[in-house]
Amino acid sequence: MSLVNHKKRLFACIATGGERAAVATILLRGDGANQLIADHFSPATPREIRFGDVRFGTWNEVARPSCENAAASESVVVAMAWSAATTGATIGYEESWEINCHGGEVAAARILRDLTQGGATSIDQSAWTVEWTDDACVCEGIEVLQSAKTIRTAAIALDQSRGAMRRFALESLRMLDEPCSNAVEKIVAKVTSIAAWNDLGRHLHRSWNVVLAGRPNTGKSTLINAILGYRRSITLDLPGTTRDVLWAETAIDGWPIRITDTAGIREHPSGEIERQGIELARTALDVADLIIWVSDASAAEDEKSQPVVTQLGRTIRVWNKIDIAGRQPVGPEEFGISALTGEGLNLLQTAIVRRLVPYVPEQGQPIAVNARQAEALLNISRAKDSPDLRVSLLRLIGNDADLLAKPLTGPIGF
Numbered sequence: 001m002s003l004v005n006h007k008k009r010l011f012a013c014i015a016t017g018g019e020r021a022a023v024a025t026i027l028l029r030g031d032g033a034n035q036l037i038a039d040h041f042s043p044a045t046p047r048e049i050r051f052g053d054v055r056f057g058t059w060n061e062v063a064r065p066s067c068e069n070a071a072a073s074e075s076v077v078v079a080m081a082w083s084a085a086t087t088g089a090t091i092g093y094e095e096s097w098e099i100n101c102h103g104g105e106v107a108a109a110r111i112l113r114d115l116t117q118g119g120a121t122s123i124d125q126s127a128w129t130v131e132w133t134d135d136a137c138v139c140e141g142i143e144v145l146q147s148a149k150t151i152r153t154a155a156i157a158l159d160q161s162r163g164a165m166r167r168f169a170l171e172s173l174r175m176l177d178e179p180c181s182n183a184v185e186k187i188v189a190k191v192t193s194i195a196a197w198n199d200l201g202r203h204l205h206r207s208w209n210v211v212l213a214g215r216p217n218t219g220k221s222t223l224i225n226a227i228l229g230y231r232r233s234i235t236l237d238l239p240g241t242t243r244d245v246l247w248a249e250t251a252i253d254g255w256p257i258r259i260t261d262t263a264g265i266r267e268h269p270s271g272e273i274e275r276q277g278i279e280l281a282r283t284a285l286d287v288a289d290l291i292i293w294v295s296d297a298s299a300a301e302d303e304k305s306q307p308v309v310t311q312l313g314r315t316i317r318v319w320n321k322i323d324i325a326g327r328q329p330v331g332p333e334e335f336g337i338s339a340l341t342g343e344g345l346n347l348l349q350t351a352i353v354r355r356l357v358p359y360v361p362e363q364g365q366p367i368a369v370n371a372r373q374a375e376a377l378l379n380i381s382r383a384k385d386s387p388d389l390r391v392s393l394l395r396l397i398g399n400d401a402d403l404l405a406k407p408l409t410g411p412i413g414f
Contacts, residue, residue, distance in 0.1 A: 010036070012120040013128040014108050015098075015145060015161070022151055024108035025158070026099040027128065028115060029081075033095035036118045040111075041078050041099075052364075054079045059101065059111055074110065076101045081162045098158070136398025137165040137373060144369045147205040152254035156367060157204045165366040165373065168194065169397045176386050176393075184389055191380045194366050198374050200357065201367040203289075207249060207256040208356045211284050214294035216263075219320040223294060223339040224248070224261045227349070253353045260284055290355055291315040292348075297336065298325035316351055 010030035016023070028036065043049065043057040058073035081096040101107045116122050125146060141160030148154035172187045180186070212220040228248050247260040262284050285291055297319040316333050319325075323338040335351065337344035361367060368374040376396040383389035 010120045011123050011128065012112055012115040013123050013125060014112060015125065015128070015142065016103070016108075016154075022103050023100055023154075024103045025145075026101070026108060026111050026115070027097070028099065028120060029096040030120075031095065032119060033097055036115060036120065037078065037097050037099075039118060040114055041076070042073075043078075049078070049080050051080050059099070059114070061114060074101055074107055076111070098162075135163070135166050137169070137396065138163050140369050140373065141165070144205045149205070149207060149249075149256035150251050150254050153204045153256060156200070156361060156365075157369065159364055160367060160369050164364055165368070166397050167364075168366045169393045172393050173390060176390055184383065184386055187389060187393075188381050188383070191377050194368070195374070195377050195381065197361060197365065197367040198377075200361070201369045201374070203256070203356075204367075204369055207258040208289045209258050209260060209287060210290045210292060210352060210356075211260045211262060211288035212292045212294055213262050213285055215296070218294045218296040218299075219339045220294045221261055223292075223318070223320060223337075224259050226339045226342060226345055227252075227259055252349050255353060255357055257352070257356070260288070289314070290352065292352070293317045294320050297321050314355075316348075316355065318348060 010032050011028070013027045015025045015027050039062060040059055041057055042060060043055045045055070049055055055078050057076065057078065059076045060073050077100040079098045079100075081098055099111055101111055112122055125142070128142065138161060141157060141162075141164075145154060145157040145161045148157045168190070172190070175183045175187065212224055214220055224246075228250050247258050249256065249258055251257065263280065291314060293315050295317065298321045316335065317331065319334065319336045320339050322336040323341050323343065333351070335344055335348045337348055339345070368377055373396065376392065380389060380392040380396065383392050
């Protein structure tokens with residue numbers, strides 16, 4: 001699909017997935033977007049909307065409906081986005097908006113209908129991604145947004161689709177063209193701080209993998225059922241009940257997590273089936289983002305030995321069945337719980353989130369959403385001089401040819 005002169009036209013697109021969800025996002029961009037928003041959106045507070053503002057209000061057929069047959073108002077959150085447009089090497093701004101509404105099909109379709117009746121052309125996600133921008137970072141941010149699993153990860157991906165990484169790259173390029181002392185050092189330092197978010201960026205569209213492991217009959221299956229809130233694993237008071245690797249998707253504090261239940265690990269399995277189950281368990285441990293090693297607090301002393309895993313740097317140890325034994329944790333990363341009664345479960349879930357997402361980025365923080373961006377950041381950090389750094393920055397946003405020749409104009413500053 002080719003959109004002729006799309007910079008001079010008005011387009012709308014439903015950016016979120018096609019299935020029902022908590023929130024749906026409609027994008028609007030192009031000449032006349034500001035007026036079209038004013039025609040339909042009534043903010044809860046009357047002050048002027050500026051770039052970056054997030055405003056709550058109502059969406060109507062017209063801004064202030066006066067006829068009895070007007071459609072009912074829809075509660076929405078509207079944001080004026082930071083939207084850079086380039087002509088050659090000049091940075092400008094375009095009218096760009098996000099409308100966030102209830103995630104049902106009817107609400108999003110109704111808003112899209114109002115926009116198209118007001119003069120916008122409705123395009124699908126692929127057309128918006130491919131045709132609307134020549135910025136690889138923005139395109140990749142939109143792709144990740146479409147596959148985000150929770151509201152928290154979608155909000156971060158939304159920042160990237162709004163040009164967070166592009167903004168960093170263009171500001172850095174402008175810094176190189178201005179009389180700025182230590183520009184290379186400042187940009188490299190900024191890249192280092194951005195790269196610290198790479199792990200979070202990898203999980204914006206895929207869940208963290210948390211693996212429950214331990215010796216047989218320590219209550220791993222009961223624990224996964226307790227975390228999920230439903231029965232995913234079979235539980236029996238017999239060692240070796242779990243023979244395969246079982247998993248389920250959930251969210252803890254808004255972060256998407258895959259919980260994996262594994263066979264009990266011991267040095268001397270009772271047969272070939274259990275041996276294969278232990279091998280599968282060890283394979284699962286090798287690819288885990290976090291291991292929850294479950295021990296039986298009521299077991300004999302020889303069963304309370306140290307975990308038989310080598311990944312202790314990414315392991316939380318849990319003493320289960322404290323409703324029977326009353327054992328309290330003895331280390332900073334040890335927790336006493338009862339998977340049966342739920343005692344201690346909230347503290348464990350808090351610890352899981354703290355280990356996986358120790359810090360939450362501020363709004364607008366650039367984050368690499370895929371391996372290409374992460375590698376581009378690495379190349380920027382290795383740049384030896386200003387020309388080398390300039391080329392690496394242009395490759396980050398995927399727009400080498402248009403911007404290499406001339407200095408940039410536009411906003412600057414970290």
